Amino acid sequence: MKTALAPARLGADDVLRVGLGGLRARPARVVLSALGIAIGIATMVAVIGISSSSKEDLLRRLDRLGTNLLTAKPGDTLFGDKAELPESAPGMVGRIGPVTAVGATGSVTATVRRTDRIPDEVTQGIAVQAATPDLLGTLGVGTASGSRLNAGTGRYPGVVLGSEAARRLGLDRAGGQVWIGGRWFVVVGVLRPAGLAPEIDRSALVGWDAARRYLGFDGHPTTIYERSTDASVGDVRDVLARTVSPEHPEEVEVSRPSDALEAKAAAAGAFTGLLLGLGAVALLVGGVGVANTMVVSVLERRREIGLRRSLGATRGQVRVQFLAESLLLSAFGGAAGVVLGAAVTTGFALWKDWPPVVPVWALGGALAATLAIGTAAGLYPAMRAARLPPTAALAAP
Amino acid sequence: MNTLGADAQGENIVELSGVTKEYAGGVQALRGVDLVIAPGELVAIAGPSGSGKSTLLHMIGTLDRPSGGGVRVAGHAVADLSDRELSALRARHIGFVFQQFHLAAGVSALDNVADGLLYGGAGLTERRERARAALERVGLGERTTHRPHQLSGGEQQRVAVARAIVGEPDLLLADEPTGNLDTAAGAGVLALLDELNRAGTTVAIITHDLEVASRAPRRVRVRDGLVVADERAEVGSR
Ligand SMILES: Nc1ncnc2c1ncn2[C@@H]1O[C@H](COP(=O)(O)OP(=O)(O)OP(=O)(O)O)[C@@H](O)[C@H]1O
Ligand SMILES: [Mg+2]
Numbered sequence: 001m002k003t004a005l006a007p008a009r010l011g012a013d014d015v016l017r018v019g020l021g022g023l024r025a026r027p028a029r030v031v032l033s034a035l036g037i038a039i040g041i042a043t044m045v046a047v048i049g050i051s052s053s054s055k056e057d058l059l060r061r062l063d064r065l066g067t068n069l070l071t072a073k074p075g076d077t078l079f080g081d082k083a084e085l086p087e088s089a090p091g092m093v094g095r096i097g098p099v100t101a102v103g104a105t106g107s108v109t110a111t112v113r114r115t116d117r118i119p120d121e122v123t124q125g126i127a128v129q130a131a132t133p134d135l136l137g138t139l140g141v142g143t144a145s146g147s148r149l150n151a152g153t154g155r156y157p158g159v160v161l162g163s164e165a166a167r168r169l170g171l172d173r174a175g176g177q178v179w180i181g182g183r184w185f186v187v188v189g190v191l192r193p194a195g196l197a198p199e200i201d202r203s204a205l206v207g208w209d210a211a212r213r214y215l216g217f218d219g220h221p222t223t224i225y226e227r228s229t230d231a232s233v234g235d236v237r238d239v240l241a242r243t244v245s246p247e248h249p250e251e252v253e254v255s256r257p258s259d260a261l262e263a264k265a266a267a268a269g270a271f272t273g274l275l276l277g278l279g280a281v282a283l284l285v286g287g288v289g290v291a292n293t294m295v296v297s298v299l300e301r302r303r304e305i306g307l308r309r310s311l312g313a314t315r316g317q318v319r320v321q322f323l324a325e326s327l328l329l330s331a332f333g334g335a336a337g338v339v340l341g342a343a344v345t346t347g348f349a350l351w352k353d354w355p356p357v358v359p360v361w362a363l364g365g366a367l368a369a370t371l372a373i374g375t376a377a378g379l380y381p382a383m384r385a386a387r388l389p390p391t392a393a394l395a396a397p
Numbered sequence: 398m399n400t401l402g403a404d405a406q407g408e409n410i411v412e413l414s415g416v417t418k419e420y421a422g423g424v425q426a427l428r429g430v431d432l433v434i435a436p437g438e439l440v441a442i443a444g445p446s447g448s449g450k451s452t453l454l455h456m457i458g459t460l461d462r463p464s465g466g467g468v469r470v471a472g473h474a475v476a477d478l479s480d481r482e483l484s485a486l487r488a489r490h491i492g493f494v495f496q497q498f499h500l501a502a503g504v505s506a507l508d509n510v511a512d513g514l515l516y517g518g519a520g521l522t523e524r525r526e527r528a529r530a531a532l533e534r535v536g537l538g539e540r541t542t543h544r545p546h547q548l549s550g551g552e553q554q555r556v557a558v559a560r561a562i563v564g565e566p567d568l569l570l571a572d573e574p575t576g577n578l579d580t581a582a583g584a585g586v587l588a589l590l591d592e593l594n595r596a597g598t599t600v601a602i603i604t605h606d607l608e609v610a611s612r613a614p615r616r617v618r619v620r621d622g623l624v625v626a627d628e629r630a631e632v633g634s635r
Contacts, residue, residue: 005478005485008518018515025503307499310460311560312488312516314481390460390487 007314019324026297030329033286033293037333037373038340040283041366045341047275048365049358050348051268057354058265065140065195067258068233072224072244075253083251087219089244090132096243098232103135104221105203108211110181112159112204114169118179126165128180129203129222130211136160138225139197146174146189149207157206157214159185164201166190180204181215196257197225286333287373294326294381298388305385306392319386326378327371334370338363409433409469410490410568410599411457416466418452418622426452428622429466436567439594440601441613449622450603451572457601458491458570459483471567488516492561494571498553500545506532506556507541513560524563531563532556535589551582558589562598569593572603587612 010018023030072093074083086092090104108128111120136148149160159178166172166187177184185206194200211217224244228236233256241252298305305318313321342358349356411434418427426449434440434457444450455461456468459475468475471490478486492513500509510528511521519527532541535555545553554574561569571590575583587602587609594600602613610616618626 005473005482005489007481007485007488008516010516011520013521014515017521021501021504025501303497303499304501307493307495308516309484310458310487310491310493311513312484314484314516316481317484317516391455 007312007317010317010320015320015324016328018321019328022297022301022321022325023328029293030332033289034329034333034336036286036289037283037330037370038286038336040279040281040286041334041337041370042340042344043279043282044276044369045338045358045362045366046344046348047272047279048362049341049345049356051272052357052359052362053345053349053354054352055265055268056357057352058261058268060355061195062258062261062265065258065261066227066230067256067262068227068230069139069196069257070226070228070233070237070240071197071255071257072226072240073253073255074222075251077248077251083245083248084220085222085224085244085252087221089221090224092243092246093224093226093240096226096228096236096239098228098236099226100228101134101138102132102224102226103138104132104224105135105200105205106130106208106211106217106220107222108181108206108215108217110215112165112169112185113179114171116179124168125202126162126168127199127203128215129205130208130215130217131160131205132208132221135205135225136191138227139194139200141194141197141200142192143174143189144192145172146187148189149205157183157185157210158188160189160191160205161187162191162201162203162205163193164198165204168202178204180206183214196261199223283369283373287330287377290326290329290333290373291377291381293329294322294378295384297325298322298381298385301385302388302392305388306390309388309390309392315386318388319382322382322385323375323378326381327374330370330374330377334366337370338366341366408472409435410471411601412467412469413453413456414467416453416456416463416468418449418456418461419464425622427456427463430456430619430622430624432457432617432624432627434568434599434601436599437594437597438599438615439591439613440615440617441610442601442603442617442619443605443607443610444619446605448619450605450619452622453619454570454572454601454603457568458493459486484516488564490567492564492566492569494554494557494561494569494574496573496576498545498550498557498577500553500556500560502545505542505544506537506548506559509545509556510559510563513563517564527563528559531559534562534593535559549582550578551585554578554582554586555589558586558593562593565598567599569598569600570603571600573605574602575604575606575609583609 074085077083090102093099094102108130110128111123112126112128131149171187174187174189176187178187212219237254240254241249244252308318345358346356413430413432416427416430419425442450456463459470470486473486507525507528510531511524514524514527529541532538535558537552537555574586590600590602604610615629617624
């Protein structure tokens with residue numbers, strides 16, 4: 001008759017079933033306390049998701065624009081005057097081995113206006129620049145309307161407007177005329193945004209020769225753009241200043257426009273700490289809500305606990321049951337929060353025209369946070385439940 | 398430690414010897430109870446309110462430990478067992494029926510009964526099969542999908558009885574099982590316990606209803622924490 005007494009193991013499926021059963025008996029309370037967790041998780045997932053989407057967008061743009069573009073600009077002379085680049089500089093740069101394309105712009109003093117009746121001083125922040133024929137090809141800027149400057153339009157009074165310049169002038173398509181330096185120029189093209197060279201967006205580009213002929217351009221380039229193979233960007237950078245201005249290489253400022261975008265992408269990835277902290281606080285409050293629900297639940301269910309003990313549940317099995325309930329509660333909240341956070345991220349990203357990205361590590365983090373909160377919130381109530389005496393089932397109502 | 402601890406008595410299901418229970422605050426609920434219940438018996442434990450009946454049931458059912466004296470249940474000395482082992486003892490050897498039915502609201506009669514096997518190690522399918530059989534035994538084979546609120550008080554107590562016997566315990570303990578029922582429903586539940594006893598289950602019923610007690614083949618009377626009478630008699634109604 002006498003055999004060794006060892007409690008049977010409660011299978012994981014039974015733990016789950018009992019835990020779910022406990023929650024199902026109080027649905028409204030479950031929804032409300034899971035909501036706290038959901039809001040916290042959703043905030044954190046959305047904050048991470050949105051900043052990741054923004055970063056992804058910048059990285060994709062960078063990918064499209066390339067990181068092999070270098071610019072050379074005149075710096076200051078030893079005496080503090082503005083330096084001047086030699087007229088021959090673009091040609092010299094083109095002769096550097098790995099360089100695949102060269103373009104240049106040169107500042108022109110003239111201003112561009114809609115009509116001759118607008119006073120000379122109203123520039124609207126638009127610079128008139130001479131452009132070499134290869135400039136737009138080097139930058140990879142396409143036209144939104146009309147065509148680029150070519151040999152024909154380059155010599156006669158034609159102008160190509162940068163995207164921002166066109167917007168400010170109120171000309172969204174090619175075909176109109178603008179007043180530059182005392183004569184009418186035909187707008188032969190309107191450009192798309194130039195990406196790596198935002199200064200082009202705010203420029204009215206006139207052909208190199210036309211600028212000399214009609215606008216008194218002196219022929220000295222003020223920005224030289226060049227592209228080389230990706231592998232040789234560093235080598236080109238080393239020799240660029242000397243090539244542009246063999247006599248005064250120290251007066252040449254060389255820069256890589258993609259660096260700015262790269263820095264921006266890095267900054268976008270470092271998500272906004274304040275919002276993340278806000279999400280963490282919401283999560284904490286949610287966890288307190290779950291703990292509260294569980295404590296109340298243990299108080300209310302003294303008799304159920306006693307009954308389970310009389311049916312043969314060990315203290316450990318009672319503890320596991322309440323821990324499971326707390327974990328499930330917080331997992332429901334976490335799952336809802338992830339879905340909500342992902343939905344907010346997707347909505348916001350699509351609105352901003354970004355690729356929606358929710359990093360896997362954020363989902364893993366949400367899961368880990370949910371489990372940690374569920375455990376922390378359930379531990380104390382579960383211990384209390386386990387400590388209740390089995391006689392609680394017989395206690396008078 | 399146990400005056401009845403000899404091997405010859407190992408076959409008794411319950412052996413209490415000199416059991417005392419003192420609650421915090423100095424209440425002497427039991428003051429030296431000797432009680433032996435053999436397999437197959439039907440014992441009614443009667444006594445006035447506050448006499449210590451429920452406390453006695455806690456001792457027999459290993460829900461609580463005595464302050465003094467020895468308790469053996471199903472051959473195990475309770476004092477030698479850990480809390481885990483006591484849990485296993487209850488899961489395997491003892492079934493309880495309480496005055497309040499303690500059924501889970503919103504859960505079918507079948508699953509309420511199946512929960513009686515939850516801590517015994519059987520899988521869900523087996524638990525449900527056996528629960529169905531237990532419900533049939535208590536006459537509720539047609540009510541398996543009903544939820545507690547769809548059952549009468551008597552039916553609910555029958556479900557609770559089914560839950561208590563689904564594991565085929567050596568001992569069925571009932572504390573005032575008819576306390577919340579009207580006379581007819583109470584009689585039904587008592588008849589059921591009687592029937593289970595005839596089929597071989599050892600049953601101990603606590604009641605303060607002397608009329609109920611008088612129908613049992615063995616009647617133990619408790620007063621002020623002591624057993625004051627222990628009668629075995631052939632009862633006409635049986
Ligand atoms: N947990 C407890 N703590 C302190 N005293 C208790 C406790 N449980 C019972 N008592 C006391 O022990 C005595 C016996 O109580 P018990 O519940 O065993 O009586 P009972 O015979 O079951 O009475 P009733 O018929 O009213 O259910 C009573 O005086 C009661 O007040
Ligand atoms: Mg009592």
